[in-house]
Amino acid sequence: MxxxxxxxxxxxxxxxxxxxxxxxxxxxxxxxxxxxxxxxxxxxxxxxxxxxxxxxxxxxxxDIKKTLMTVGAFLAVIFITYAMSSGTDLDLQPFNDKGLGITEATSKNVGAGLYAFYVLAFLAIGSMLFGGVKKILNK
Missing domain, CATH: 1.10.287 (Helix Hairpins)
Incomplete structure (x- = not known):
C-alpha cells in the first residue's frame, strides 16, 4: 500500500x-x-x-531552490507588511478601559497580520485568475 x-x-x-x-x-x-x-x-x-x-x-x-524562494517570498511579505503597520492608527484607550491590555505592539502585530492576509489573498486570487486566463487562451 x-x-x-x-x-x-x-x-x-x-x-x-x-x-x-x-x-x-x-x-x-x-x-x-x-x-x-x-x-x-x-x-x-x-x-x-x-x-x-x-x-x-x-x-x-x-526542488529545494524553488521551495526556498517561496519561503523567502513569504517572509518578505511578512517583513514588508510588518514595516507598513504603524500600531498608532487606533485609539487604544477604549480597549484598555475594558481591561484588555492592548498595546501599540499588539496593534502593530494585528495590523501586520491583516496586511499580510490582504497581500497573500490578492496574490492567490491573482494567480488563480492568471492560470484560468492562460488556460483559456491556450485552447
Missing part, C-alpha cells in the same frame, strides 16, 4: 473522529469537554507531526 493511500485513510479516520467529537461537544456534555479537548490536542499534534514529516520529505525529494 503506498503512502498516499495510507494518508487518505488516516485523514478519513481523523475526519470521522472529529465529527463524533464535535457532536459530543454540541450535545453539551460538560464532563466530556476536558477529555475531548485533550483528544483534540493529541490529534492536532499528530496532524502537525505528519505535516512536518511530509513537508521535510518534500524538501528533500523536491
Amino acid at each position: 503506498n503512502t498516499h493511500k495510507i494518508i487518505k485513510i488516516i485523514a478519513f479516520a481523523l475526519a470521522i473522529l472529529g465529527s463524533i467529537f464535535a457532536l459530543m461537544i454540541i450535545s453539551g456534555s460538560d464532563g466530556m469537554i476536558d477529555n475531548i479537548l485533550f483528544i483534540t490536542y493529541a490529534v492536532l499534534g499528530l496532524v502537525l507531526a505528519l505535516v512536518l514529516i511530509f513537508v521535510l520529505k518534500g524538501l528533500v525529494t523536491g
Whole structure:
C-alpha cells in the first residue's frame, strides 16, 4: 500500500473522529469537554507531526531552490507588511478601559497580520485568475 493511500485513510479516520467529537461537544456534555479537548490536542499534534514529516520529505525529494524562494517570498511579505503597520492608527484607550491590555505592539502585530492576509489573498486570487486566463487562451 503506498503512502498516499495510507494518508487518505488516516485523514478519513481523523475526519470521522472529529465529527463524533464535535457532536459530543454540541450535545453539551460538560464532563466530556476536558477529555475531548485533550483528544483534540493529541490529534492536532499528530496532524502537525505528519505535516512536518511530509513537508521535510518534500524538501528533500523536491526542488529545494524553488521551495526556498517561496519561503523567502513569504517572509518578505511578512517583513514588508510588518514595516507598513504603524500600531498608532487606533485609539487604544477604549480597549484598555475594558481591561484588555492592548498595546501599540499588539496593534502593530494585528495590523501586520491583516496586511499580510490582504497581500497573500490578492496574490492567490491573482494567480488563480492568471492560470484560468492562460488556460483559456491556450485552447
